[in-house]
Amino acid sequence: MARRLHQELGVPIGILDINWGGTRAEPWTSIPAMQRHPRFRARVNKLQSEFRRWGDRSTAEIDALYQDQMKGFEQTASSWWQKKLDGDPGIAGSWADTGFSDEDWSEAPVPGLWSGDDEGWDGVIWYRNTIEVPAEWVGRDLVMRPGAIDDADITYWDGEEIGRTTNQHGALRNYVIPGDQVQAGAATIAIAALDTGGAGGITGSAGSIKILPAGAKEGEAIALAGTWKVHRGNKFSGDRGPSPPSKPEAPGRKTSDPGVMFNAMLSPFVHYGIRGAIWYQGESNAGQAAEYAELLPLMLGSWREAWGQGDFPFGIVQLAAFKAVSDNPVQGGWATLREAQDFTHRVVRNTGLVVLTDVGDARDIHPRNKQAVGNRLADWALNRCHGRADLPESGPFFREHEVDGDSILVQFDHVGAGLTGRRGKQIDGFAIQGSDGNWHWAEVEVVSADQLRISHPEAPAPTAVRFGWQDNPVRANLVSSHGLPAAPFKTD
Structure with missing residues (x-):
């Protein structure tokens, strides 16, 4: 769009690129505007009540609540692990111990998802590796970073458990090995990696998988990426285990909260002079099309109110074609959200609608033909904002x-x-x-x-x-x- 405007007008056109993918329209609407609207007032009042309750609690109280939640989670997770590993050959056979022989085990790359015969395996796969501990590390606490593990793990150092993580497949692990367990020479690392569905394995970048003394520089680390020994343990699937509690945070910080994007991302720019705005969103509100027909005009009005530059042109990009093709001539679905976008264009002054039903992909929510989107927006902007009546602002x-x-x-x-x-x-x-x-x-x-x-x-x-x-x-x-x-x- 900006390139077309530059080419047609002969001057550079600044574009304020303010966006957060996958968000709803409520976060981009001002809180005062939503509070004035009867449909959304209760939602905003609820958020403000949460603000007040949060303000009445001390940091110590919030931390104590979180610690209590973590204790409950750890107890539940410990019980879950005990059930999953009951009868596991790795536990019964002490596969984590230094003296265990893994010479008949298979080999697998770390990092890497399970492949070959293990691809699609749901259950436990045990990993083993041996490193040489330098003499200067003796007696020092070590930090082991085995990367991210899909989905859960228990990690051992010379047969002793040093850490476990439950149901956090994307979390980078950091486990501490106490200094009194650190001796010079060969040391055995074992990991019981548990996957309950889909792909499993040790993931993350090779450079992030390492071990080093606590507080040491990265250059002192020993890399753990490479070839490890692997062997299957128990088989099971389905139950990913308990999820850890989220750390409490102040209300109004979630990307779905009313007004949060308006306050944090739009408000800093309301002093800029602008000729217009464009808006491509709706997928996340598609399940509430009737509500969106009220929300989108409200959001648009809150922008115009904040900028104080009158009814500046506002271009709405209608949802592109997406999802499986149906032979039902009145399927509805996304068509009802497109109707809400069209309604806004018809009832709100100085708005435009860019139609994309011919642009899209049944399997990709993001149209790959970005040029069509940009060129149609440029035609609308040139016609509406720059007096180019020779260019079409829309289709029929x-x-x-x-x-x-x-x-x-x-x-x-x-x-x-x-x-x-x-x-x-x-x-x-x-x-x-x-x-x-x-x-x-x-x-x-x-x-x-x-x-x-x-x-x-x-x-x-x-x-x-x-x-x-x-x-x-x-x-x-x-x-x-x-x-x-x-x-x-x-x-x-």
Whole structure:
């Protein structure tokens, strides 16, 4: 988008790139705006009550609560491990001990996910390795960093447990070996790695897997990455074990909390002069489309209020095509969220809507064709903000409909020189409802540049029309003469 604007206008255009992927719209809306709205007021009041309760507690009380939760977790985790390792050959056979012979074990790379015969294994795999402890390390506490282990582990040093982690497959382990257990010469490291589903193994970067004296420089570390001995223990799956408690943190810091992104990421920029804003979001709110039809205008208004620059242009990017293709002509799903975006564009002054139903991937929520998104936004911005009436600000939008005997006439705005099917093909993607309530993929006739006739032989008394009313509306190929897609709509 910025490149197109630069090329068309001949001057660099600054873009404030303020975003956090996967978030909802509530965090980007100001708290005062949400508090004024009856639908969202209770949610904000609840958050403010949590603020007050948090402020009434001392740091010592919060820490004590967390420690109590951790003690409960450790007891539960210990019991879980005992059940999982009951009868495990590694425990019964003392596989962690220094004197145990692993000469008939297999070998595997560390780091690395389980592969070969062990790929897909759910249960315990034991790892063993031997290192030479330098004489200058004797009597010093050591820090062992075996990386991240999917999903859980118990780690041993010369047969003694030095640490365990439960149900934290992405956490980098840091285990301390007491100095009185550190002797010069050969030392045996054993790890009982437990995976309960999917891929398992010791992960992380090779450079992060090491051992060194506590407080020593990284250059003194001994690398533990390389080839280790491995052997299977107990087999089981499904139960990942108890999850550790989250450390208490102040309310309003979660990325889903009302106003958190507005306060932390937008507010620092409200003193900048801007010509407009663009907004590409909605996936995380797709399950609450009716609410979004109220939330998006509210959010937009809170931005304009904060900047104090009037009703600056606001471009909304409609959700792209995504998910499996369905033959149900009125599937709904993401179509209802697109309807909320279209509603905002229609009722809020000086807004635009960029349609992406022809851009997307059934398996990828992020459209790979970024150029189409950027160029369509640039066309809208040039038209709306910079007086380029020669450029289209959008594709066709539904204007009105009229039942005409056994068909329905539908009129559109923003058609350019006229309506057509993409790449000259027959127009498709329309559904028509008969008086019996059944929907059918419709036949489409071009009546004039901006009007279509929709019909079906099995709907002689039609009542409603829908277009592109699916998650992934691959049939929807109506475009303007500029090649821009029509926005999905329904008449009922």
